[in-house]
Amino acid sequence: MTKVLILGANGQLARNTTRVFLEKTDVQLTLYLRRASRLKNPDPSRATIVEGDVLDAGRLRDAVRGQDVVYANLAGDMARQARAIVEAMHAAGVKRLIFVSSMGIYGEVPGQTDRSVLDPYRDSAAEIEKSDLDYTILRPGWFVRGGKDSIRITQKGEPFIGHDISLDGLSELITKLATTPGLYLRCSIGVSSP
Numbered sequence: 001m002t003k004v005l006i007l008g009a010n011g012q013l014a015r016n017t018t019r020v021f022l023e024k025t026d027v028q029l030t031l032y033l034r035r036a037s038r039l040k041n042p043d044p045s046r047a048t049i050v051e052g053d054v055l056d057a058g059r060l061r062d063a064v065r066g067q068d069v070v071y072a073n074l075a076g077d078m079a080r081q082a083r084a085i086v087e088a089m090h091a092a093g094v095k096r097l098i099f100v101s102s103m104g105i106y107g108e109v110p111g112q113t114d115r116s117v118l119d120p121y122r123d124s125a126a127e128i129e130k131s132d133l134d135y136t137i138l139r140p141g142w143f144v145r146g147g148k149d150s151i152r153i154t155q156k157g158e159p160f161i162g163h164d165i166s167l168d169g170l171s172e173l174i175t176k177l178a179t180t181p182g183l184y185l186r187c188s189i190g191v192s193s194p
């Protein structure tokens with residue numbers, strides 16, 4: 001059975017994706033977050049909650065050990081977080097990483113002007129791309145609830161198409177990436193709703 005570690009498990013997308021993992025797959029989840037008392041375990045038979053900061057190297061390494069997939073749903077000092085994740089995954093011998101970033105990190109959104117707000121996202125993607133991990137970087141549009149769950153994918157080097165992404169559609173893509181060997185390996189993909 002696939003074991004998935006979710007970093008930043010109290011985030012909006014992480015909580016939605018936890019629900020989809022539990023509803024649509026048989027994976028075992030480890031939910032890693034700061035101040036763990038905020039999160040109620042949604043299914044104690046399949047999920048374990050671990051309190052920790054991604055920048056706590058020892059605790060992160062312990063959490064990564066024995067996992068098949070790491071799904072990072074973070075914000076803040078993302079370049080430092082990305083370096084910490086790559087180091088912990090190397091130390092634990094875990095290869096598969098799904099890392100949530102943002103549309104616009106390569107200037108790929110037509111009409112895009114201010115890019116500085118995306119510096120942490122761009123820098124963290126660069127850290128991951130230079131690693132030897134089996135990564136998929138996701139560059140989603142704006143999260144919206146409701147609407148169609150279908151998604152449109154653009155590759156790195158192509159213009160981003162669209163603006164919004166259904167939260168459920170994005171969560172379903174993450175669960176597919178975690179459970180389908182070889183899907184979008186070493187890719188940075190733009191994701192939006194058609």
Ligand SMILES: NC(=O)c1ccc[n+]([C@@H]2O[C@H](COP(=O)([O-])OP(=O)(O)OC[C@H]3O[C@@H](n4cnc5c(N)ncnc54)[C@H](OP(=O)(O)O)[C@@H]3O)[C@@H](O)[C@H]2O)c1
Nearest residue numbers: 008010011012013034053054074075076102140141142143
């Ligand atoms: N919302 C959108 O429309 C949109 C669009 C494109 C991209 N994105 C990006 O997609 C990502 C996920 O979005 P989201 O809405 O799920 O974000 P979110 O709700 O802000 O979740 C991010 C999580 O990261 C955690 N975190 C930050 N630093 C951490 C650390 N050092 N150790 C452990 N956890 C840490 C935060 O934990 P705490 O709760 O402890 O602070 C928070 O729960 C974000 O980077 C966001 O900017 C969002």
